[in-house]
């Protein structure tokens with residue numbers, strides 16, 4: 001570390017704040033270090049005379065790019081950490097995604113390995129999104145959106161269902177599998193399930209689009225959108241880049257999930273604005289008090305989801321909804337006229353009654369209804385009465 005001492009003089013960085021997982025690229029250390037042994041090839045002048053090597057200018061540019069990538073990664077993680085966000089974005093030095101040899105040979109827990117499932121999902125998403133972006137650049141998506149049909153009123157549908165039934169409006173989730181529960185339903189026909197949900201009285205539908213961890217897809221979202229149903233659709237994704245919001249809009253979403261455990265405040269502000277611009281509702285998900293505080297400090301949020309499942313450990317505790325709605329939080333939510341959605345782990349009419357009592361006007365339910373042979377009847381079981389009437 002001593003070799004990096006001259007970094008202290010950089011106006012934008014401080015050595016003490018370097019996250020240990022995010023080491024600078026070698027070229028960076030090389031450039032700024034007085035102590036590192038100088039290899040012959042480090043001297044552009046000498047190397048330039050060797051035939052077949054890259055030019056000093058090329059190497060400089062490559063170095064500059066690596067430094068930039070590393071700096072951006074570092075600041076992003078630092079900003080996030082200062083807001084209590086534990087999920088780190090994929091460090092530039094993380095292990096390759098393709099097979100490079102036996103797993104045992106890779107370095108574990110040196111900061112290059114995801115610390116929990118949410119971090120693993122987010123790191124994988126980073127790679128996935130950069131590949132998708134290359135294939136469909138934002139400019140192309142924007143052109144499609146110009147001709148896309150109007151979105152449906154997601155929040156309005158929840159409010160209408162709540163006033164019609166006196167029960168929380170239901171967002172019924174089309175979910176084939178999850179990392180914590182494995183496959184939930186073998187005979188999985190997304191459109192059939194969506195139809196059954198709508199018939200059973202769901203106000204809105206949630207469609208998982210993550211392929212690797214939830215066995216969902218954007219094709220499912222699109223197919224459900226094209227099936228002629230009325231319910232507004234939530235795109236259930238791990239959004240880390242605004243590009244995904246545009247993509248979801250094209251594939252038929254009326255709303256999109258934004259997870260506060262993953263996104264710093266500035267990203268949430270920016271993404272909420274993009275959602276408004278595109279006619280989408282943003283469901284901003286929180287799991288603890290700190291995230292609730294952060295989200296309540298952001299203007300323009302209409303819909304907050306309280307996840308009863310901790311996405312880092314998979315623990316489910318429905319009293320989390322109650323805890324996060326007590327005291328000042330509850331008052332602020334009321335003043336701001338925000339609709340709260342109770343999410344995850346709801347199986348019985350008692351559970352629904354419990355979160356309603358806590359103050360939610362909507363619930364998001366997957367497992368307990370998707371597992372039933374008739375998911376529409378599953379809804380009747382969940383509420384203890386037929387809510388389709």
Ligand SMILES: O=P(O)(O)OC[C@@H](O)[C@@H](O)c1c[nH]c2ccccc12
Pocket residue numbers: 173175236237285307343344345346364365366367368
């Ligand atoms: O199947 P459950 O326990 O009823 O949960 C549904 C929904 O809340 C859950 O799928 C969920 C809530 N937030 C998420 C974020 C990503 C993936 C999935 C989720």
